[in-house]
Amino acid sequence: MTKAPLRVTITGAAGQIGYALLPRIASGQMFGPDQPVILQLLEIPVEKVMTALNGVAMELEDCAFPLLQDMVLTSEPDVAFKDANWCLLVGSKPRGPGMERGDLIRENGPIFTGQGRAINDHAASDVRVAVVGNPCNTNCLIAMNSAPDIPDERFSAMTRLDQNRAQAQLAAKAGVHTSAVKNTLIWGNHSATQVPDFVHATINGKSAAEVINDNDWLTTTFFETVQKRGAAIIAARGLSSAASAANGLIDHVRDLCNATPDGEWRSVCVKSDGSYGVPEGLISSFPVRADGKGGWEIVQGLELTPFLAEKLALSAAELSGERETVSGLLT
Ligand code: NAD
Numbered sequence: 001m002t003k004a005p006l007r008v009t010i011t012g013a014a015g016q017i018g019y020a021l022l023p024r025i026a027s028g029q030m031f032g033p034d035q036p037v038i039l040q041l042l043e044i045p046v047e048k049v050m051t052a053l054n055g056v057a058m059e060l061e062d063c064a065f066p067l068l069q070d071m072v073l074t075s076e077p078d079v080a081f082k083d084a085n086w087c088l089l090v091g092s093k094p095r096g097p098g099m100e101r102g103d104l105i106r107e108n109g110p111i112f113t114g115q116g117r118a119i120n121d122h123a124a125s126d127v128r129v130a131v132v133g134n135p136c137n138t139n140c141l142i143a144m145n146s147a148p149d150i151p152d153e154r155f156s157a158m159t160r161l162d163q164n165r166a167q168a169q170l171a172a173k174a175g176v177h178t179s180a181v182k183n184t185l186i187w188g189n190h191s192a193t194q195v196p197d198f199v200h201a202t203i204n205g206k207s208a209a210e211v212i213n214d215n216d217w218l219t220t221t222f223f224e225t226v227q228k229r230g231a232a233i234i235a236a237r238g239l240s241s242a243a244s245a246a247n248g249l250i251d252h253v254r255d256l257c258n259a260t261p262d263g264e265w266r267s268v269c270v271k272s273d274g275s276y277g278v279p280e281g282l283i284s285s286f287p288v289r290a291d292g293k294g295g296w297e298i299v300q301g302l303e304l305t306p307f308l309a310e311k312l313a314l315s316a317a318e319l320s321g322e323r324e325t326v327s328g329l330l331t
């Protein structure tokens with residue numbers, strides 16, 4: 001029997017990430033090859049941007065995707081989030097060279113109050129929200145706080161791109177295919193203070209740290225390459241990551257919808273319950289396992305080395321500072 005279509009709202013749909021993301025959702029890569037979708041595309045009410053959005057929709061039409069049932073193009077959040085089952089909050093300003101993601105907070109933060117409220121008032125009762133727009137952890141916090149009727153656990157922000165970056169770096173160093181590397185993990189903020197964990201990752205089932213056997217490389221080159229990869233992409237492309245960001249979001253949502261394989265986890269930014277010393281209520285990246293029924297849990301009991309614990313405390317302190325900065329937006 002054909003499944004009922006999922007309504008998927010994508011904000012900033014005419015932007016770079018939107019362009020890389022939409023065909024992948026419409027072709028079934030996010031929700032599966034038998035799941036029809038209706039794409040609800042939100043952009044800002046600027047003629048040039050809405051015209052560009054129309055062009056993107058024309059291209060999607062021209063793909064004749066079997067799973068794409070309909071599209072809604074709008075600059076009205078209330079329309080875009082109407083009955084939405086998934087809201088992918090991408091729309092916001094990207095940073096330029098020399099900026100940190102946190103520098104965007106005053107400009108981008110307010111977007112997430114209005115959108116959080118519109119999701120609260122108009123989305124489907126099972127709505128789930130994934131935030132990509134930077135600084136994504138704190139923007140997620142703002143959206144979550146602006147949607148008091150929606151359970152907090154429905155909100156997440158994306159460090160899956162960082163996880164994938166870490167996986168690729170470990171594979172390259174060990175001279176193995178990326179598929180041999182499992183359980184790479186990011187703790188903390190999606191920022192230059194993020195904590196790429198090399199202690200719990202495995203390569204062909206063995207400890208990655210033991211296989212690589214180069215603590216200096218792990219604690220300096222690996223660590224900093226992952227932390228600063230977004231800036232390196234901006235320096236090289238003149239624009240922030242888009243194809244890899246869209247890919248990260250496909251992985252993020254797909255893996256939150258499906259049960260995580262035994263013994264594995266994924267990096268997901270979720271509301272802290274105080275685990276691993278991250279202050280309660282912050283949106284921080286943790287090892288997360290999904291149950292395949294819409295639920296998830298933070299994996300407990302991983303031992304943090306003093307090096308990783310110290311770095312995580314710094315990242316959590318940065319998140320606390322961001323929360324303080326936007327306190328006026330938290331209702
Ligand atoms: P972009 O400038 O190409 O596109 C952003 C789009 O958002 C634009 O079309 C703009 O008109 C739209 N927009 C702005 N405000 C909006 C609003 N209030 N409602 C709806 N749409 C709005 O940028 P991009 O490269 O697509 O990046 C988007 C965001 O994603 C940036 O904040 C970027 O830093 C972030 N990002 C996050 C990650 C991550 O891993 N979390 C990775 C890459 C990029």
Ligand code: LMR
Binds near residue numbers: 095161231233241
């Ligand atoms: C990334 O990690 O590539 C994005 O967050 C974009 C950025 O500003 O680095």
